[in-house]
Amino acid sequence: MSAELWTYLIVGLSFLFYIYIGYASRVRDTKGFYVAGRSVPPIANGAATAADWMSAASFISMAGVISVLGYDGAIYLMGWTGGYVLLALLLAPYLRKYRKFTVPDFVGDRYASNAARTIAAIATILVSLVYIAAQMRGVGIVFSRFLALDIAQGVLIGVAVVAFFAILGGMKGVTWTQAAQYAVLIIAYLIPCFALAYMLTGNPIPQLALAFSDISERINQLQAELGFGEYTAPFQNKPMIDVLAVTAALMIGTAGLPHVIIRFYTTPDVRSARYSAFWALLFIGLLYTTAPALAMFARYNLIETLNNKPIEQVRQIDWVAKWERTGLLKIVDKNGDGIVQVAKGKAFKEKGGKPDFNEPDMSNPNEVHLDNDIIVLSTPEVARLAPFVIALLAAGGLAAALSTASGLLIAISSAVAHDLYYRVFNPRAPERLRLLVGRLAMIPVLAIAAYFGINPPGFVAQLVAFAFGLAASGLFPAILLGIFDRRMNYQGAIAGMAVGLTFTTVMIMLMRAPQLFGTSQPIIKDVFGISAEGIGIIGMFLNMITALIVSRITAPPPAQIQELVDSIRIPRGAGEALEE
Amino acid sequence: MKPTPSIQVYWRANVRLIAVLLSIWFLVGYVVSIVLAPTLNQWRLGEVPLGFWFAQQGSIYVFILLIWIYARRMDTLDRVYDVHED
Numbered sequence: 292m293s294a295e296l297w298t299y300l301i302v303g304l305s306f307l308f309y310i311y312i313g314y315a316s317r318v319r320d321t322k323g324f325y326v327a328g329r330s331v332p333p334i335a336n337g338a339a340t341a342a343d344w345m346s347a348a349s350f351i352s353m354a355g356v357i358s359v360l361g362y363d364g365a366i367y368l369m370g371w372t373g374g375y376v377l378l379a380l381l382l383a384p385y386l387r388k389y390r391k392f393t394v395p396d397f398v399g400d401r402y403a404s405n406a407a408r409t410i411a412a413i414a415t416i417l418v419s420l421v422y423i424a425a426q427m428r429g430v431g432i433v434f435s436r437f438l439a440l441d442i443a444q445g446v447l448i449g450v451a452v453v454a455f456f457a458i459l460g461g462m463k464g465v466t467w468t469q470a471a472q473y474a475v476l477i478i479a480y481l482i483p484c485f486a487l488a489y490m491l492t493g494n495p496i497p498q499l500a501l502a503f504s505d506i507s508e509r510i511n512q513l514q515a516e517l518g519f520g521e522y523t524a525p526f527q528n529k530p531m532i533d534v535l536a537v538t539a540a541l542m543i544g545t546a547g548l549p550h551v552i553i554r555f556y557t558t559p560d561v562r563s564a565r566y567s568a569f570w571a572l573l574f575i576g577l578l579y580t581t582a583p584a585l586a587m588f589a590r591y592n593l594i595e596t597l598n599n600k601p602i603e604q605v606r607q608i609d610w611v612a613k614w615e616r617t618g619l620l621k622i623v624d625k626n627g628d629g630i631v632q633v634a635k636g637k638a639f640k641e642k643g644g645k646p647d648f649n650e651p652d653m654s655n656p657n658e659v660h661l662d663n664d665i666i667v668l669s670t671p672e673v674a675r676l677a678p679f680v681i682a683l684l685a686a687g688g689l690a691a692a693l694s695t696a697s698g699l700l701i702a703i704s705s706a707v708a709h710d711l712y713y714r715v716f717n718p719r720a721p722e723r724l725r726l727l728v729g730r731l732a733m734i735p736v737l738a739i740a741a742y743f744g745i746n747p748p749g750f751v752a753q754l755v756a757f758a759f760g761l762a763a764s765g766l767f768p769a770i771l772l773g774i775f776d777r778r779m780n781y782q783g784a785i786a787g788m789a790v791g792l793t794f795t796t797v798m799i800m801l802m803r804a805p806q807l808f809g810t811s812q813p814i815i816k817d818v819f820g821i822s823a824e825g826i827g828i829i830g831m832f833l834n835m836i837t838a839l840i841v842s843r844i845t846a847p848p849p850a851q852i853q854e855l856v857d858s859i860r861i862p863r864g865a866g867e868a869l870e871e
Numbered sequence: 872m873k874p875t876p877s878i879q880v881y882w883r884a885n886v887r888l889i890a891v892l893l894s895i896w897f898l899v900g901y902v903v904s905i906v907l908a909p910t911l912n913q914w915r916l917g918e919v920p921l922g923f924w925f926a927q928q929g930s931i932y933v934f935i936l937l938i939w940i941y942a943r944r945m946d947t948l949d950r951v952y953d954v955h956e957d
Binding site for chain 1: 882892893
């Protein structure tokens with residue numbers, strides 16, 4: 292059976308499975324719709340959170356990005372895992388105890404202010420919209436790479452599947468499909484990695500093969516010969532200060548992302564919220580400790596296979612031929628010697644952020660273009676695995692994209708329907724109407740996500756810096772201070788959010804001006820060496836300092852707010868039946 | 872209503888535990904894995920440079936362990952101060 296047939300079969304089966312789960316967990320009340328009835332056991336919630344968190348980018352692109360960055364790739368590995376420590380210790384248990392539906396819910400009630408609620412709701416919607424567009428794009432790319440579908444068709448199929456289980460099952464449907472999607476994506480990721488590790492080092496466990504074989508030695512030598520820096524040497528792409536700042540901003544941004552936080556609302560009690568965070572990071576860590584091993588192995592293997600070999604001979608390797616057709620890999624014989632040369636620099640000139648294959652870049656001797664995505668996508672063929680493993684990889688990539696998209700969809704629709712419509716606009720709305728509005732709110736969100744998935748604006752990649760920056764500089768401090776500082780009042784929280792969000796937004800726009808406004812140079816290059824990706828950390832500190840100062844020169848919050856803070860600090864009572 | 876003294880002690884114990892664990896988080900994530908990485912790369916774990924290993928492997932293991940320790944310790948604290956759920 293061909294890989295394409297296998298792919299239709301496995302992807303089709305996995306979709307039917309998700310749709311079945313969505314149908315089986317359909318809901319009738321807002322508690323089921325927004326927080327899965329608070330009945331999700333920690334291990335299932337951990338798996339759902341892991342799938343929620345790991346996006347198409349984590350699955351398909353991250354290992355490739357790390358393979359280019361070498362040591363410096365640690366910013367993503369640590370940045371996208373370390374935030375869970377903050378979540379587990381500082382936020383999740385207390386937000387769970389508060390027994391509400393959304394992040395703006397907490398901010399609005401804790402500061403008894405609809406202004407604070409509205410800022411938090413808008414930040415939630417902006418952050419999540421940016422993210423969901425990228426996921427839909429990921430769905431389209433997986434479809435187009437593995438199957439003979441164009442991106443638009445792929446995006447529409449993805450939207451239809453997500454719409455089905457999210458509208459019918461709300462958070463409950465999303466939770467159980469995410470748990471299933473975690474199983475699919477982790478199996479799909481690990482099998483080819485095991486095979487490649489075994490092929491290159493004789494040890495099938497990637498984490499052990501990385502540490503206890505001579506592979507790191509070999510790649511360091513190879514890179515040095517070809518004029519790259521040592522793979523394992525720090526700070527070759529970014530100065531230390533920026534590595535620190537980006538890592539911190541990604542960690543804190545993670546902890547402030549609404550679609551991640553609301554996953555912890557679904558557990559039966561505070562204790563399960565803590566253990567959920569443990570399971571979540573364990574499940575995420577499984578992929579995040581495998582990815583850097585894969586990055587190293589695949590880069591070594593690709594360079595070793597291609598470099599210094601006659602072009603005709605290389606092109607006879609079936610996976611080289613296949614990926615050259617897709618443009619993820621491209622060889623150009625710049626000096627006409629018939630031998631492939633891998634070196635530092637770009638093989639082709641860039642046009643609109645993409646390599647232009649008609650224009651070799653003659654300023655350097657590098658003759659091979661490698662797209663980041665090829666590191667993961669080519670692994671099954673490079674390791675000579677059966678065609679059904681390729682199909683599994685497609686199903687895994689789709690699981691990663693769909694699970695993240697559906698989590699984001701819940702975060703956005705709850706901010707629109709619960710926070711803005713019900714809490715601010717129409718507090719008397721009856722339960723049935725609120726449920727209906729929650730379901731209806733998903734439709735325009737999916738339409739927008741599908742539109743941007745099919746017609747991605749050139750600045751989508753730039754927007755991710757915004758998502759983490761806004762979450763780190765706006766939402767995280769407001770929640771943290773709301774729990775740990777009884778004296779924090781709405782004046783402080785609003786002033787802090789305003790300063791943090793404004794600073795971060797303006798700075799990112801200035802630093803990313805070429806991509807956003809088409810200027811020839813960034814208006815500001817960096818701040819003390821910190822780039823746009825890391826600027827959120829400064830925004831976070833500005834937010835906190837402003838909030839602390841303003842709250843201390845204004846009146847303390849009323850007694851019932853201080854009692855609320857006291858009550859969320861103790862676990863007992865989280866499971867009580869309560870009118871929400 | 873002011874929280875009872877025992878609840879205040881519980882909260883202080885919780886905050887102390889968080890401070891200890893987040894210090895380890897900071898030390899491993901930022902000091903060992905980033906600031907000291909060039910120095911630690913002189914040594915090896917197995918055959919891979921140590922600073923690199925911490926940045927791309929070890930730190931993640933430590934993060935997972937920290938959350939597990941916190942959840943376990945809080946189980947005990949919740950019971951000692953009688954704020955647990957049945």
